[in-house]
Amino acid sequence: MVANLVLLNIDGVECRYGSVKVLEDVSLSVKGGDFLGILGPNGSGKTTLLKSISRILKPQKGTILLNEADIYSLKSVDVAKQLAVVPQDTSIGFNFAALDIVLMGRNPHMKRFQMESEKDMAVARKVMKLTNIWHLAERPINELSGGEKQRVIIARALAQEPKILLLDEPLTHLDIVNQLEIMDLVKDLCVKEKLVVLAVFHDFNLAARYCESAILLKEGKIFSAGSLTEVLTSENIKSVFNVDAIVTKHLVTNSVFVIPLSPQKSSPAKKCSIHLICGAGTGTALMKVLLDEGYSVTAGVLNVLDTDFETAQFLKIPVTVEAPFSSITEKTHKANLEMISEASTVVLTSVPFGLGNLQNLEAALAALRRGIPTFVIEEVPIERRDFTGGKAKALLAELKRGGAEFVKDQNELLSLLNVSVEKLKTAKEERNRILAHLKPGEVHKGTKIKDKGEKK
Amino acid sequence: MSKDNVESTYFRRTSRWKLILVLLIFALIATVIISINVGYAQISFPDILTILAKQIPFLNGFTASSTIQPSAESIILQIRLPRIMAGVLVGAALAAAGVLYQGVFKNPMADSYVLGVSAGAAVGASFSILFGVSFVFLGLRLVQVAAFLGALAAMFLVYNISRVGSRVPVATLLLCGIAVNFFLFAVVGLLEVVAGDELHSIVFWLIGGFSNVLWKDIWAMLPFIVIGVVVAYFYARDLNLLAMGEETAHHLGVNVERSKQILLVLASMITAAAVSICGLVGFVGLMIPHVTRLIIGPDHRILLPTSTIIGAIFLVICDDLARVVATPFASTLELPVGIITMLFGAPFFIILFKRKKQSYSV
Numbered sequence: 119m120v121a122n123l124v125l126l127n128i129d130g131v132e133c134r135y136g137s138v139k140v141l142e143d144v145s146l147s148v149k150g151g152d153f154l155g156i157l158g159p160n161g162s163g164k165t166t167l168l169k170s171i172s173r174i175l176k177p178q179k180g181t182i183l184l185n186e187a188d189i190y191s192l193k194s195v196d197v198a199k200q201l202a203v204v205p206q207d208t209s210i211g212f213n214f215a216a217l218d219i220v221l222m223g224r225n226p227h228m229k230r231f232q233m234e235s236e237k238d239m240a241v242a243r244k245v246m247k248l249t250n251i252w253h254l255a256e257r258p259i260n261e262l263s264g265g266e267k268q269r270v271i272i273a274r275a276l277a278q279e280p281k282i283l284l285l286d287e288p289l290t291h292l293d294i295v296n297q298l299e300i301m302d303l304v305k306d307l308c309v310k311e312k313l314v315v316l317a318v319f320h321d322f323n324l325a326a327r328y329c330e331s332a333i334l335l336k337e338g339k340i341f342s343a344g345s346l347t348e349v350l351t352s353e354n355i356k357s358v359f360n361v362d363a364i365v366t367k368h369l370v371t372n373s374v375f376v377i378p379l380s381p382q383k384s385s386p387a388k389k390c391s392i393h394l395i396c397g398a399g400t401g402t403a404l405m406k407v408l409l410d411e412g413y414s415v416t417a418g419v420l421n422v423l424d425t426d427f428e429t430a431q432f433l434k435i436p437v438t439v440e441a442p443f444s445s446i447t448e449k450t451h452k453a454n455l456e457m458i459s460e461a462s463t464v465v466l467t468s469v470p471f472g473l474g475n476l477q478n479l480e481a482a483l484a485a486l487r488r489g490i491p492t493f494v495i496e497e498v499p500i501e502r503r504d505f506t507g508g509k510a511k512a513l514l515a516e517l518k519r520g521g522a523e524f525v526k527d528q529n530e531l532l533s534l535l536n537v538s539v540e541k542l543k544t545a546k547e548e549r550n551r552i553l554a555h556l557k558p559g560e561v562h563k564g565t566k567i568k569d570k571g572e573k574k
Numbered sequence: 575m576s577k578d579n580v581e582s583t584y585f586r587r588t589s590r591w592k593l594i595l596v597l598l599i600f601a602l603i604a605t606v607i608i609s610i611n612v613g614y615a616q617i618s619f620p621d622i623l624t625i626l627a628k629q630i631p632f633l634n635g636f637t638a639s640s641t642i643q644p645s646a647e648s649i650i651l652q653i654r655l656p657r658i659m660a661g662v663l664v665g666a667a668l669a670a671a672g673v674l675y676q677g678v679f680k681n682p683m684a685d686s687y688v689l690g691v692s693a694g695a696a697v698g699a700s701f702s703i704l705f706g707v708s709f710v711f712l713g714l715r716l717v718q719v720a721a722f723l724g725a726l727a728a729m730f731l732v733y734n735i736s737r738v739g740s741r742v743p744v745a746t747l748l749l750c751g752i753a754v755n756f757f758l759f760a761v762v763g764l765l766e767v768v769a770g771d772e773l774h775s776i777v778f779w780l781i782g783g784f785s786n787v788l789w790k791d792i793w794a795m796l797p798f799i800v801i802g803v804v805v806a807y808f809y810a811r812d813l814n815l816l817a818m819g820e821e822t823a824h825h826l827g828v829n830v831e832r833s834k835q836i837l838l839v840l841a842s843m844i845t846a847a848a849v850s851i852c853g854l855v856g857f858v859g860l861m862i863p864h865v866t867r868l869i870i871g872p873d874h875r876i877l878l879p880t881s882t883i884i885g886a887i888f889l890v891i892c893d894d895l896a897r898v899v900a901t902p903f904a905s906t907l908e909l910p911v912g913i914i915t916m917l918f919g920a921p922f923f924i925i926l927f928k929r930k931k932q933s934y935s936v
Contacts, residue, residue, distance in 0.1 A: 174821055198827030205821060212817045212872030217584060222815055226827035230808055233588060233875075239581055255580045278826070 123150030123312055124185060124200065124281035126171070131180035133166050133338075140166045141177070141338045150281065150312035153305065155325040157318075157349070158335030159359050164318045165206065167335070168284045171316070172203045184282075198226035201282045202275035204268075206290065210259050216270045217255040220246055223277025245276040248303055264291035272300060276307070283307075285317035289324070301328050322350055322376040323368075334358055350374045352432070364432050379406055387412045390542050392535075393461035393485075395478045399425035400467035404528055405433055411532065416461060418454040419446045419478055445474040451481065458485045462542045464492045465531065466517075470503035471510035479513040483520065491542060492522040493531055591876045598883040602662070605887045609658050610650055612894045617646045625650050652789075660787040660851055661890040661911070665858055667799045667848035669866075669885020672859030673878050674806055674841035677813035678834055679744055685859040686845040689751045689838065690728035693758035695849040696780060698724020700765040703775045714794050717779070718850045722795075725846030728758060733838065741831055744820070782855035782912030784893055791851050798847035803882055806840045809833055813874035855912045858885055861923045868926060892918065 126148050133141040141163045148154050156164045169175040171182055173189060182189045189197060202223070210219065223245075224238040234242075246252040249269040254262060259270060268291050275283060283304065289297045305328050307313045319325035325332060325346070332349045334342040336358045342349045355363040361378050368375035392408055394401045394417040401417060402425055408415050418438030420427040430437045438454040440446050446454075458464060464485040471479060486492040494517060504510040518524060525531045535542075610622050625647050668686070675684040686692045698720035732754050736746040762780070769776055812833040815823040824830045845859070866881040892914040899914070900907040 172825060174824065194824065194829045195827040198825060201825075203822075203825040205825075210818055212867070214814075214817075214872055217580065218814075218873065219818070222818065222826055225811065225815060228811075230811075234584075239584065243581070252580075256583070274826075 124314055125149045125183075126282060126314060126316075127181075127183040127186075128171070129181050129183070131167075131170055131177040131182060133163075133170050133175055133177045139338055141170065144180070144335075144338075144340055146333060146340070146343065148314050148316065150314055151308060152331070153308045153315045153317070153329045155317055155319050155329035155332035155346070156335065157322070157325060157332055158341075162335040162358075163338040164335055165286055166338075168203070168286050168316065168318065172201065172284055173197060195226045198278060200280055201284065202278040202280035203284045204272050204275050204286065204288045206286045210267075213258045213260050215256050215258055216251060216262065216266075217242060217246070219259055219270055220273045220277050223274035226278060241279065242273075242277055245273045248276065249273040250299070265293060265296045268292055268296070269300070272304075280313070282314040282316070285315065287318050287320060289321075297324065304328070322355075322363075322378075323373075326350060326368075326374040326376065327371055346374045350376055364429070366428075387414075390414070390462045390539050391416065391460065393417065393458050393464045394426075394467065395464065395469070395482050396420070396426050396467040397424055397469040397475060397478070400469045401426040402429040404465070404467065404531075405429055405435055407528065407532065409433060409435075411536070413535075416457050418457055419450050419475070419481075446477040451477045454478075454481050455484055458490065459488070461485075461490060463535070464490055466492065466494045466522075468495050468497040468503065470498075470505060472505040476506055476509060476513070479510055479517075482522070483513060483517055486517060486520045486522055491538075492517065493534065494518075494522050494524045495527065495531055496524055497527055594870070594876070595879055595883070598880060598887075602883055602887050602890075605890050606658055606662065609661075609890050609894050610654050612897060613649070613654055615646070615649055617650065621646060622650060656787050656789045656792060657784045657893065658890055659792055660784050661893045662886040663792060663796065663799055664784075664848045664852050664855060665862075665889025666803065666882045666886040667844045668855065668858040668889070669862035670803045670806065670878060670882045671841040671845040671848070672861075672885075673863040673866075673874065673881045674813070674837050674844075675859070676863050677816060677874055678837050678841070679748065680817060680819070681744075681748070682864065683860075684748075686841075686849070687751075687755055688748060689842060690732045690754040690758055691725045691842045691845045692849060692854050693755045693762070694728025694731075695721040695725035695846060696762045696854060697728075697758050697765075698722070699779050699850075699853065700762050700769075700776050703772050703779065704765055704769055714790065718791060718794070721853075722846045722850040725849060726842060728754060729838070729842035729846075733835075742834065744834075778910055779853040781910040782849070782853035783896070783910035784852050785908065785910075787851060795847040795851050799844055802840045802844040802847070803878075806837060806844075807875075807878055809837055810874040810878050813837070813878075814872075817872065817874075853910075853912065855889070855915055857915045857919050858889055861919050862888060865923065865926060888919070889915070 128147065129145050131141055131144045132139065144163075144167060146154070156167060158164050166175060170177050171189070173194075176190055184192065184197070184200060214222075220242045221234050221238060224234060224241065228234070228238065243252060246255060249272055251266060251269045251273060254266060254270075259267060262270065268288070272288065285304070289300065292300065301324065304313075304315055304317075308315045317325075317329070319329075329346060331345050332343070333340050334349050334354055341358050342354050350365060352363050352365045355361060355365070355376065355378070359378075363379060364377040366375050366377075367373070391414040394404060394408075394415060396404070396417060397420055405415055405417070405426070406429075415433075416436045416438075417426065417430050419440050420430065420437050421440050421442050421444065423442045427437060427439065429435075436457070438450055438457050440450045458481060464482055466479070466482045469475070469478070482492055482494075494514070500511050500514050523534065525534060607619075607622065607626075610626075611617065611619060621642050624642060629651070672685050675686065675688060676682060678684075679688065699717050701724075702716040702720035732747065732751045733742060735754070736742050736750045738746065762776075766773055766776055812823070812828050815826050815828045816830070816833065818826070820830050820834075823833075849855070862885040863877065863881050866877055866884055870876055870880050889911065893911045895918065896909045896911045896914045900909055
C-alpha cells in the first residue's frame, strides 16, 4: 500500500440534536481508493454522519481523525484542501457564472489577496471538461438545468482537488444518463486518483454498482457493514427498511441486484388456494400479487433455477420441482397433479411450451376435467410460444372447449378471481366432500387413471 | 466558444474591473467639482478651481487668487465642500455597508435597519437632542457621539441575543434584529411624543441631512469608514462564498462564523459612523448594491468597491438636488437629503429593475 494515501478514521461517534440521539457509536475507517456507500432509511443518520465528518455538526462523543489529526482541530482551509462535499441542496444565492462557481472551489488553495491564477484556471477547465460542462462556462448558474447545476457543484468539489469526497444523495436531481455518467466519473477518480468516496445512496442498485463496501444505518447505529454482498441481503433490507426484497446478482453488471417488493398488503386471507402453472418468469409477478390479495399459492412443475422457481422459493410458495434443464418426468407430473388436486383453482400463464414442459399443459387439462376451475392467461398468442409443432396449440384449444376461462392479462384474471372467490371456495368444499367418501389412496389412483384415459 | 476564448475573457475581466474603477473615480471627482458650483451664491467654475488649487500645496503657486472674493472662498471651503465631502463619505459608507449586509444575510432586503443599527443610532441621537444638545465631547457634538455609540450598542445586543452556542444563525439574527428594531423605534417614538420644542430636530435627524455638517464631524468619522471598507474588502471572496450558503462556504474553507462576525461588525461600524454624521439617510444602503449588481455582476471583489463609489456619487447628486429643488419656492429652504434619496431613488430603481428583471435573481 502506498504510504501517502489519505486515511479517515471514525471512532465511536455520537451526535445529538438536543436530547435526540441521531448517531450512536458509529465507527469506520476508510483509506484512499475506497468507495463506501452509506445506506439506510430516511432519518437513520446518513446525512448527520456526513455532517459530522465535514465539521458541520460536532459529535458529542468519539473522534474523527483525518490522517491521524482530529478533524475538528484543523483549520477550515486545511480541511477544505483535503475534503470536498457535494450537498443535497444546491441553491445558489447570486447569479454567478458556472465558471465563477467552479473557481470558488479553488478558494482553499488561494491566499486572501490572490486572484485566480493560470493554474487555478487550468484546474477548473480540467474538472469542467471531466464533468462535461466546459461549454457552459460563461452561462449564469440560474439559467442551467437541474442536472447541469449539479454537475457544476460536483466540478466545484473536484476543483478543490480533494482526497476525500462526500456525496450526499448526489443524484437526486439527475436523470438516468446523468446519474451513470457522474458516478462513472467519480468511480474513475476513486480508482485512478485514489480518492476516498463516501456517498449516501437511496438506490441500492446504484450503490451496489459503484461501492465496494457499505454501511447500513438503522436508527443512528451501524446495522451492518462490510462488502456489498454482506450488507445487501434480503434479511438486512427486511429488518432495516421493513421491505421484502429479492437479492440476486445482476446478469450484465455482475453486481448485487436488489428488487424491492412493495410492502405486504394486509388483505384478509381468502382461504382459497390457487395453483400456478407457469415458468420462465411468467408467474413471478402473479405470485406476489396473489399472495398480497390473500390467496394461498402453489406452483409447478418448475425447473430448479427457473426465475419463477426462485421467486417461489423467496416467497415460500410450495412448488413441485424438476431438475434443472430437464423435461418433466412422469413422477413429477404425478406429484404436480396431487398438488393441483388440493387447489381451488388453476391458473395457466402465457408460458412458452416446448417438449420439456408440454406435460404442464396436460396437467391443466387434467385439472379442468376434474372439475377444478381453470383460468388461462393469453398475453402472448399461442402461435408465438408454441415450440412443439402444434401440440401445445391443440391442447390449448382443447382447454378452451373444455370450458377454461381465457383472460387477456393479470388484471382481468384478478378481477374475475375476486368476483368468483366465494364460488371457488364452495366448489372446492363440494369436491372435498365428495372425495372424502372415497379412501385417500383411491382418490389419487382414480384421478391418475382417469387423466391418462382422457389423454389418449 | 473555444476554450481559449473563455479563459482570456475571464482574465481580461480583471483589467476591465480596473478600468471601471478608474472611470468611476473620475466620475466621482467630476461630480464633486460640479456640485461645488451648485448653490444659491453663483460662483464660476474657474473661481472654484482656483480656490481648490490654492489648497493643494504644489499648485498654489500657479494660481492668481487676487480676483476671488474672500466670501466666495469661505462659502466653498467652509460650507459647500464639507457638505459635499460628507455626502461622499456617507454615500460610500452606506452603500458599502449595504453590500456587506446583503452578502452576509444572502438577503436582498438586508440593510442597516436589519441589525437594529439605525434604530440604535436614532435612540442615541434622540436622547442627546432632548437632553443636551450643547454638550460637547472631545470636540464633537453629543448627538454624533451618542448616535455612533447607540448604533454599535444595538448591533452587539442583537448579535448576542441571536447567539446559539458558538454559532449565530442568520435567520435568528434577522428576527432578533427586527424585534430590537421595533423596540428601539418605539423608544424613539416615545421621545418624540415628549420632545416638545425639540421634535423638529429629532424628525430632521431621522430623515437625515447635511445642513449642519462641519469638517470636524467628517474627520472624526473618516477613519472608521475608510478602515471599515478597506478591511471588508479583504473579505470580498468570503462574501462570494457565503452567497453559496454557509455550509458550502464552510466546505470551501471559509471560517464562516468568524467571517460573518467580522463582516457584521465592520458593516455596523461603517453605518454607525455614517449615520452619526448626517442622521438616517434611507435607501442608499438598500438600493446602490442592487443597482451595482445589475450592472457589474455579483462578484464582491468588484461589487464592493464599485458600490462604494457609486454610493458616493449618488448621495452627492441627491444632496445637490436637496439644495436646489426647493429654491424656486423659497430661496433659503432646502430639503433633507433623505427625502431626495427616497423620492428620486425609488422610481429610478424600479425602472432599472423592470428593465433587467429577467436576468436578475437574488
